[in-house]
Amino acid sequence: MHVRACLPWIVLAAVSTSGFALAGWHAADALGARLPASLEGQDLRIRGRVVDLPDRDARRVQFLLRVDDDASQVGALRGRVLRIAWYDGGGAQPRPVAAGSHWEFDARLRAPRGLRNPGWFDSERHALANRLTAAGYVRNASSAREVAAPKGLQAWRADMADRIDHAIDAPISRFIRALALGDTRGLSDDDWATLRATGLTHLIAISGFHVGLVAGFFALAVSLVWRFVPALAHRVPRPIAMALAAVAGAVLYTAVAGFALPTVRTTLMIAVVAAVRCTRRAHSSFDALSLAVIAMVLVAPLSLLGAGFWLSVCGVAWLLWCLPNGDGGVLRSFASAQAVATVGLLPLTVALFGQASLAGPVANLVAIPWWSLVVVPLALLGTGMEAMHVGLGEWPWRAAAFAFDATWPAFEALGESRFAFAWLPEARWFALPMAAFAAFWCLLPRGVPGKPLALLLWLPLLWPSRDLPPHGAFRIDVLDVGQGLSALVRTASHAILFDMGPASHDGYDAGERAVVPALRALGVRALDVAIISHADSDHAGGWHAVRRALPIRDSHAPDGSPTPVASRCIAGRTWQRDGVRFRYLHPTEHFPYLGNDAGCVLRIEGAHGSALLTGDIGEVVERTLVRRDPAALRADVVLIPHHGSEGSSDPAFIRATGARVALVATGAGNRFGHPRSEVVARWCAAGARVLETAAGGALRVDVGSDGPKTAARRETHARLWDAAPRSGHGAGLCYRRNDGPGPEE
Numbered sequence: 001m002h003v004r005a006c007l008p009w010i011v012l013a014a015v016s017t018s019g020f021a022l023a024g025w026h027a028a029d030a031l032g033a034r035l036p037a038s039l040e041g042q043d044l045r046i047r048g049r050v051v052d053l054p055d056r057d058a059r060r061v062q063f064l065l066r067v068d069d070d071a072s073q074v075g076a077l078r079g080r081v082l083r084i085a086w087y088d089g090g091g092a093q094p095r096p097v098a099a100g101s102h103w104e105f106d107a108r109l110r111a112p113r114g115l116r117n118p119g120w121f122d123s124e125r126h127a128l129a130n131r132l133t134a135a136g137y138v139r140n141a142s143s144a145r146e147v148a149a150p151k152g153l154q155a156w157r158a159d160m161a162d163r164i165d166h167a168i169d170a171p172i173s174r175f176i177r178a179l180a181l182g183d184t185r186g187l188s189d190d191d192w193a194t195l196r197a198t199g200l201t202h203l204i205a206i207s208g209f210h211v212g213l214v215a216g217f218f219a220l221a222v223s224l225v226w227r228f229v230p231a232l233a234h235r236v237p238r239p240i241a242m243a244l245a246a247v248a249g250a251v252l253y254t255a256v257a258g259f260a261l262p263t264v265r266t267t268l269m270i271a272v273v274a275a276v277r278c279t280r281r282a283h284s285s286f287d288a289l290s291l292a293v294i295a296m297v298l299v300a301p302l303s304l305l306g307a308g309f310w311l312s313v314c315g316v317a318w319l320l321w322c323l324p325n326g327d328g329g330v331l332r333s334f335a336s337a338q339a340v341a342t343v344g345l346l347p348l349t350v351a352l353f354g355q356a357s358l359a360g361p362v363a364n365l366v367a368i369p370w371w372s373l374v375v376v377p378l379a380l381l382g383t384g385m386e387a388m389h390v391g392l393g394e395w396p397w398r399a400a401a402f403a404f405d406a407t408w409p410a411f412e413a414l415g416e417s418r419f420a421f422a423w424l425p426e427a428r429w430f431a432l433p434m435a436a437f438a439a440f441w442c443l444l445p446r447g448v449p450g451k452p453l454a455l456l457l458w459l460p461l462l463w464p465s466r467d468l469p470p471h472g473a474f475r476i477d478v479l480d481v482g483q484g485l486s487a488l489v490r491t492a493s494h495a496i497l498f499d500m501g502p503a504s505h506d507g508y509d510a511g512e513r514a515v516v517p518a519l520r521a522l523g524v525r526a527l528d529v530a531i532i533s534h535a536d537s538d539h540a541g542g543w544h545a546v547r548r549a550l551p552i553r554d555s556h557a558p559d560g561s562p563t564p565v566a567s568r569c570i571a572g573r574t575w576q577r578d579g580v581r582f583r584y585l586h587p588t589e590h591f592p593y594l595g596n597d598a599g600c601v602l603r604i605e606g607a608h609g610s611a612l613l614t615g616d617i618g619e620v621v622e623r624t625l626v627r628r629d630p631a632a633l634r635a636d637v638v639l640i641p642h643h644g645s646e647g648s649s650d651p652a653f654i655r656a657t658g659a660r661v662a663l664v665a666t667g668a669g670n671r672f673g674h675p676r677s678e679v680v681a682r683w684c685a686a687g688a689r690v691l692e693t694a695a696g697g698a699l700r701v702d703v704g705s706d707g708p709k710t711a712a713r714r715e716t717h718a719r720l721w722d723a724a725p726r727s728g729h730g731a732g733l734c735y736r737r738n739d740g741p742g743p744e745e
Helices: 002-032 123-129 153-168 173-181 189-198 208-228 238-256 261-278 285-299 301-305 307-322 330-353 360-388 394-405 408-416 431-442 451-462 510-521 543-549 619-628 651-657 677-685
Strands: 043-050 060-067 081-087 102-110 132-139 145-148 355-357 421-423 474-478 487-490 495-498 529-531 555-558 567-569 574-577 580-586 601-605 610-613 637-639 661-664 689-692 699-704 707-712 734-737 740-743
Touching: 002 123, 002 285, 002 301, 081 102, 123 132, 123 301, 153 173, 153 360, 153 394, 173 360, 173 394, 189 355, 189 360, 189 408, 189 421, 208 238, 208 261, 208 360, 238 261, 261 285, 261 307, 285 301, 285 307, 301 307, 307 330, 330 355, 330 360, 330 431, 330 451, 360 394, 360 408, 394 408, 431 451, 487 610, 495 510, 510 543, 529 543, 580 619, 610 699, 619 651, 651 677, 661 699, 677 689, 677 734, 689 707
Parallel strands: 081 132, 495 529, 529 555, 555 567, 610 637, 637 661, 661 689
Antiparallel strands: 043 060, 043 102, 060 081, 102 132, 102 145, 355 421, 474 487, 474 699, 487 495, 574 580, 580 601, 601 610, 699 707, 734 740
């Protein structure tokens, strides 16, 4: 009797253990597939097939390549997926790379590596979930050759995308390509900003919603055929025929979308539900959902790392629980479903993306029925007709474009409204479960007491504490922007940004990709002062993105700098905020603009310590500062000049600072070799603890009554998929041997 009572718990424990073991095995396999460190930085001869739609811009083309699985390829790369960039050379455009084509070329690779900052997108997690082995770029382009012409599903998708552009011949064609083929290459940053602001991102790119819609249409079509031809039911019962048709439609549409992970996940869910339906036994909707989730996790455990998995599963679960019958008419049921989805998924949306779309419920009330019942069917009809005969798809595609264009301007206007959406700071770990419980309480049946009080549980998520420094103290966050610099200084009620990170000609902008999201995650809504130390692209590249995203009360740059700012930084200029004094030490009046050596040097003095932000000055300026006013250089925290280059960190300058903490902003594996080992050794020998962003991610230093306290993002938010090697000293480059301090090997 005792054994029978314990049997369910034994089964649960066994299943849970097996699940954890399976997930661990998949994670270990994906991590083991990363490019070995011994192959990084080498030129490798690679041959493989392009397995997605290449993304082209003015100076490069990017694509995914699956390496051939044969003995001619490097063992660690056989059968693996790589992300390749092909840049132009000497002004020449990169050679055309078509989807489905087979290529052989030399490439230089490295394991997937991303930036680690406060915020929500984790590129290293994304690479793990998609089992990406390495990223790199084509070398010796003249030796590249196309082994075989384009063929297969991806070549067909690329051809269909070109036909849509030819048929519509208007910019709006980019949306029809996205809805018909999942081809979002044509969508601009402004398009995505509008979609996020209006909460319509889930509708524009082929997702689980579209797959379910197509499956429903196939099931409905089969149902109509069975009703008109009743004899068919003698061979195959109508419910089973509808279930099989739904699966067939889902599989077909998933293929059209290039077997993207969200579509595969939804197709698997539909297949499980159809299998349950075919058993012709009574099953609740929750049983079907549970079986579908189990199947998804068994097939692809790493899908648990994707936001789409949680949003889709939780969204369906909320609807099944709150709207089990769907009574009350079409419009009322639709409005109720929208309300349930908005309230139920708001905690996840905020936790995963850091934003809440205030206009989303209104926009979805229009977009879901119009786009789903008019635009998407026309786009798919055009694709199907075009597949049967060239030219037949033109009129449905044009009709879809006309229908889409009838609503898009209104959504653009709504997205530009100041009330469209709100960015929310990064919350503590307990905020999400509290908000989820509050949503559950709010969605309980009418008459359940305490709902107004449940709203208080939302506060840790929607209004989190930012834990700002007290009066007289300050905090420095050196953001991880790659090979560049961006440092945020905060006092009790003010924020000052020193440099904005790099931007490159190929379209990458750290200001947009790293700095602005980090500022939003840290709860910075406006900047008191923005300082561009000098105009080099690795420091000033992100300025325009920051200026567009945030209100800025004042901006400084050296005299002669081409960067458009309100005023100039000049030695002796001071201001004070919340008991913290800011003073420029360089450049002096009439100092010529010389790039690095003309950069702003800022001293920060609080009640409990001081810091020095140095930009890219070199040894000549360092010695000048030592001669002019050595006392002004004394600081607890120093941002190492010029990323730790060999032409900086003069020994006299290091001694004058007496720094306890030295921070260096570098990119992982940068081509300059920053920071130089001899520079790090000098700072370590002087007694400073050296931390770098390449190893630790964003670095934080709180200068308060307890002295400078440091924290590295990769250590405080450690993750299984972390690409940076972590030693016992984490981001620190110094450790103490028996014979004294020295640089870590």
